Amino acid sequence: MPKVLGMRCRECGEEYPMNPIHVCELCFGPLEVLLDWELLEGKLTREKIEKGPKSMWRYWDLLPVEGPPTVGRNVGFTPLVKAERLGREFGLKNVYVKNDAVNHPTLSFKDRVVALALTKAREFGYETVACASTGNLANSVAAHAAEGGFHSYIFIPDNLEQGKVIGTLVYGANVLAVSGNYDEVNRLCAEAGDKYGWGFVNINLRPYYGDGSKTFGYEIAEQLGWKAPDHIVTPCAGGSLISKTYKGLNELNRLGLLENGGTEGIPTKMYAAQAKGCSPITTAIKEKYEIFRPQKPNTIAKSIAIGNPADGHIAIETVRKSGGWAEDVTDEEVVEGIRLLGRTEGIFTETAGGVTTAVFKKLAEQGHFGENETVVISITGNGLKTIEAVAGKLGSTVHIQPNLASLAEALQTEKLLATV
Amino acid sequence: MAVSVLIPTPMRKQTNEQDTVEVNPGTIATMVKELAAQYPGIEKRLVDDQGELRRFINFYVNEEDIRFLEGKETPLNDGDTVSIVPAIAGGC
Ligand SMILES: Cc1ncc(COP(=O)(O)O)c(C=O)c1O
Ligand SMILES: [Zn+2]
Numbered sequence: 457m458p459k460v461l462g463m464r465c466r467e468c469g470e471e472y473p474m475n476p477i478h479v480c481e482l483c484f485g486p487l488e489v490l491l492d493w494e495l496l497e498g499k500l501t502r503e504k505i506e507k508g509p510k511s512m513w514r515y516w517d518l519l520p521v522e523g524p525p526t527v528g529r530n531v532g533f534t535p536l537v538k539a540e541r542l543g544r545e546f547g548l549k550n551v552y553v554k555n556d557a558v559n560h561p562t563l564s565f566k567d568r569v570v571a572l573a574l575t576k577a578r579e580f581g582y583e584t585v586a587c588a589s590t591g592n593l594a595n596s597v598a599a600h601a602a603e604g605g606f607h608s609y610i611f612i613p614d615n616l617e618q619g620k621v622i623g624t625l626v627y628g629a630n631v632l633a634v635s636g637n638y639d640e641v642n643r644l645c646a647e648a649g650d651k652y653g654w655g656f657v658n659i660n661l662r663p664y665y666g667d668g669s670k671t672f673g674y675e676i677a678e679q680l681g682w683k684a685p686d687h688i689v690t691p692c693a694g695g696s697l698i699s700k701t702y703k704g705l706n707e708l709n710r711l712g713l714l715e716n717g718g719t720e721g722i723p724t725k726m727y728a729a730q731a732k733g734c735s736p737i738t739t740a741i742k743e744k745y746e747i748f749r750p751q752k753p754n755t756i757a758k759s760i761a762i763g764n765p766a767d768g769h770i771a772i773e774t775v776r777k778s779g780g781w782a783e784d785v786t787d788e789e790v791v792e793g794i795r796l797l798g799r800t801e802g803i804f805t806e807t808a809g810g811v812t813t814a815v816f817k818k819l820a821e822q823g824h825f826g827e828n829e830t831v832v833i834s835i836t837g838n839g840l841k842t843i844e845a846v847a848g849k850l851g852s853t854v855h856i857q858p859n860l861a862s863l864a865e866a867l868q869t870e871k872l873l874a875t876v
Numbered sequence: 877m878a879v880s881v882l883i884p885t886p887m888r889k890q891t892n893e894q895d896t897v898e899v900n901p902g903t904i905a906t907m908v909k910e911l912a913a914q915y916p917g918i919e920k921r922l923v924d925d926q927g928e929l930r931r932f933i934n935f936y937v938n939e940e941d942i943r944f945l946e947g948k949e950t951p952l953n954d955g956d957t958v959s960i961v962p963a964i965a966g967g968c
Contacts, residue, residue, distance in 0.1 A: 467932065479962045481886045482921070484932035486964040566968075590968040642966035643936065647959060650885055659965045666967075694967025747931060750943050759968060764934065764941065766964050 459495055460520045463487040463663060466770070474520070476580050476655065478662040486767070487663050489520040493710070500711055502682060512568050512671035518707060519572055520667055526578045527604035528571025530560045532671050536679035539833070542800040542813075546820035550830045552685070553797070554676055556837070557805050562599050562623065563838035564592040564806075565697065569668035570600045573657045576664040582655035583607060588645040589658075590638050590693065590759045591620030592837055597657055598629035609654065611641050616758060619841035637753055639764045658694075666767075669697045673704025676832055683715045684708070684722040686829040687780070689816045691808045691836055692728045692737045693760035695771030701834070702726050702774045725780035727824070728771060729815035731755035731790060731807075734763055737771050738782035748772060756787045756845045757807040759837060781824060785814040791849050793817065794839060804839035812836070877954040881907065884960055890918040904935055905948045907958060922960075932963045 463472045467485025478487055500517050508514030512532025513525050535555045543551030556565040570593070577585050586609040587597045594610045601608035610624055614633035624631050634641045649659060657665050677684050684705045690698040705724055709717035716723060730738040733755025740748035748768045753761035765771065775782055785793065790807055793814030797803050805813070816833050825831050839846070854869070856862040878898040883891050891897055892915075899910045908929075912919035924930050935942045935950075936959040942950045952958065 477886075479886055479932070479964050481889075483924075484886065484921070484930055484962050484964065486932070588966050593968055638966070638968065639941075640939070643934075643939070643959070643961055646884075646961045646965040647882065658967045662964065662967070696967045750941060752944070762966065762968060764963070766966050769931065 458522065459492050459517060460522075461490040461492050464490045476582075476660040478660055486770070489663050489667055491518065491520070497711060500713075502713055505678065505713075512571065512668070512675070515671055515674045518670065518674070520664055521572065521575050522579055525571060525575045527574045527600045528567060531567040531571040532559065533675060534559050536676060536832075537801065537803070539801050542797065543831075545796075545800065546817070546825075547827060548820060548825055548831060549828050552680070552830065552832045553801060553803060553835050554672065554832055555803060555835050556672070557803060557809065557835050557839070561603075562592070562595040563841065564596065565669070565672060565834075565836040566592040566596040567600075568671050569593070569665040569696075570596040570657060572668035573655075573661045573665040574600045574604055574606065577606070577655035577657075577661060578604065580655065584609065584652070584654045585657060586610065586645070586654040587657040588612075588638070588642045590761060591616050591624075591841065592759055593658065594620060594624040594629075594631070595841075598624045598627035598631075601629060602627040611645050613638050613641050613758075617842050617844050619843060620759075623841060638762050639750070639753075642762075642764075662766075666696050666700055669700035670704035670707065672697065672834070673701035674708060676701070677705055677708050677714060680830065681715065682708075682713055683830070684717065684724045685832045686723055687725050687727060687825055687831045688834060689727040689729055689812055689819065689831070690834040691760050691812045692730055692771055693762040693765065693808075695737055695765045695767035697834070697836065698726055698728055699767055699770045699774045702778060724778060726775050726778040727780045727815070727819055728775050728782040729812045730760065730782070730784045731757040731811050732784045732786050733757070734761045735784040736763060736765060737768050738784040740768070740772050741775050741782035755790075757790055757811050759806060759808045759842070760811065781819065783815045783818045785811055785818065789814040789818075791846055794846055795850065797835070798839075803835065805835050806837040806839050806842040807845045808837050809835045809839070810845075879907065879952045879954070880957045881911070882957065882959045884962055886962065887918065887921055887960065890915045890921065899952075901951075901953050901956075903948065903952060904929075904937075904942055904950050904958070907952060934961045934963045935959070936961065
C-alpha cells in the first residue's frame with residue numbers, strides 16, 4: 457500500500473505528485489515528501505521496527521520508496537558509542553558518539569542518502585546517476601552505482617584529498633574534476649540538471665536523498681532506548697543532515713514511539729558545527745541574521761566547505777526552533793578535534809568530524825550541556841579519507857634497529873619514558 | 877549584442893520553453909522588469925510579494941553570484957551572461 461501521498465513545497469505548500477523534481481514551480485522552494493500519516497499513526501510500532509533488518513531499512517515504513525531496497529541494503533545501524541573518556545574531560549556523564557565513520561560501504565553518513573536516492577532512481581527508471589560532491593557523496597554514489605549496475609557521472613572540485621578521489625575512481629565511475637570550488641561545481645550541475653536525463657542524486661532526486669538522513673535521527677533515538685537526546689552536535693555543509701535528523705526525531709514522537717516525547721515536542725536541542733573558513737550557517741545563527749550570507753570557502757574541512765548551502769535556511773530554522781546554538785572552529789582546532797576523539801575514544805574521524813568534536817568541546821566549555829544530560833556527537837566521516845589534513849601534525853614514529861640495545865636506548869628517550 | 881539570460885527548467889513554461897533569452901544591458905533589476913514585460917507570469921517567479929528577489933533563486937553574472945557583486949544593482953553589459961539557478965541543489 458502506498459505510504460507516500462506526494463510532495464509538498466516547504467515554502468508555499470503547493471502539492472505535486474511524486475516525481476524526480478526538487479523545487480516548486482511557483483516559488484522555487486524545496487519540495488518535501490509527504491507521508492500518509494493516517495496510514496502510519498498507531499500502526500508502526502517499536503516491535504515492528506526492532507524486528508527489522510540491522511540497517512537503515514528497518515525504518516522502511518518511513519522512507520519514500522514503494523518497493524524493497526534494491527541498492528545499499530546493508531547501510532546504516534552504525535554504533536552509538538558511549539564516550540566515557542571524552543565526556544569525562546568536560547565533566548559530562550552521558551556523551552555519545554553516533555559513529556557513521558564506519559558506515560557500510562563507504563565510511564560516511566552519505567551511504568544513507570545514497571541508498572535511498574538510488575533505490576528511488578531505480579523505481580523512477582533511471583539507468584544513469586550523477587552527483588556534485590565534496591568527496592563523501594562521490595564515494596558513495598560511485599560505490600552504490602557499481603552495486604546497482606548504474607552508469608555514474610561524478611562531479612567534484614579539482615582540489616580534493618587523494619582518498620576521496622581514489623575512493624571514487626575505484627568503482628569505475630566517470631569522474632569530472634571541475635576547476636573551481638564546490639559551489640561552482642554545484643551551479644554547473646544545477647544548470648546541467650535534466651539536460652542529459654540523469655538521476656542527479658542531490659538535484660532532481662534531492663527530496664529522496666534528504667530523507668535518507670532521517671535514519672540518522674531514528675537510530676540515535678532507538679539506540680538510546682527510544683529516547684530523544686538532550687543535545688545533538690552536527691556538522692553542516694548543505695544543511696540537510698541537521699534538519700533531517702531533527703525531522704526524524706519529531707516523526708518518532710508523532711508516532712508515539714519516544715519515552716520522552718509528548719505533545720509539547722521533543723527536548724532535543726540541535727547545534728550546528730562549521731569551520732570558521734566556511735561558516736555561513738553558524739555565522740547567521742550567532743549574529744542573528746535573518747538570512748545567511750554566502751561565503752567563499754577556505755578551510756581544510758573540504759567535505760563541508762559549502763559557501764552557499766541549499767538547506768541553509770532550514771538548518772538555521774531548525775537550530776533556532778530547537779533552542780540550540782552554533783559554533784565554528786579554526787583549522788588548528790579541527791586537527792585538535794580529530795586528535796581529541798582519537799586519543800579519548802579510539803575513533804579516527806575525518807575533518808568534518810574534527811569540526812564536530814572541536815565544536816562539541818567549545819560548546820561544553822561554554823556550559824551548554826548539563827552534567828547528566830545526554831549529548832550526541834554526530835561523527836559523519838572516516839579519518840582515513842583525509843590523511844593530508846593531519847599528516848605531519850600527529851608526532852612522528854621512533855625509528856629503531858631490530859635489536860634489544862636499540863630498543864633499550866630508544867626507551868630511555870624522553871618521549872618514550874612515560875610508556876615504560 | 878545583448879545580455880543572455882539562461883532560464884532554468886521550472887521557469888521555461890513562462891518563456892515558451894526557450895532556455896536562453898536576451899535582454900538589454902542595464903542591471904539585474906532592469907533585467908527583471910524587461911523579462912516581466914516580455915514574458916507574462918515570470919515576474920511572480922523571480923520576485924516575492926515585497927518585490928525582493930526570491931531567496932530560493934540564485935543569480936549569477938558571468939558565473940559570479942550577485943551576492944558577491946552588487947546584488948540587484950549589479951551592472952549587466954553587452955555580452956554578459958546571467959544564469960538564473962534554483963538555490964535548492966547540492967549538498968556535498
Ligand atoms: C562527512 C560529512 N559530514 C557532514 C556533511 C554535511 O552534510 P549536509 O550537506 O547534509 O549538511 C557532509 C557533506 O558532505 C560530509 O561529507
Ligand atoms: Zn512553493
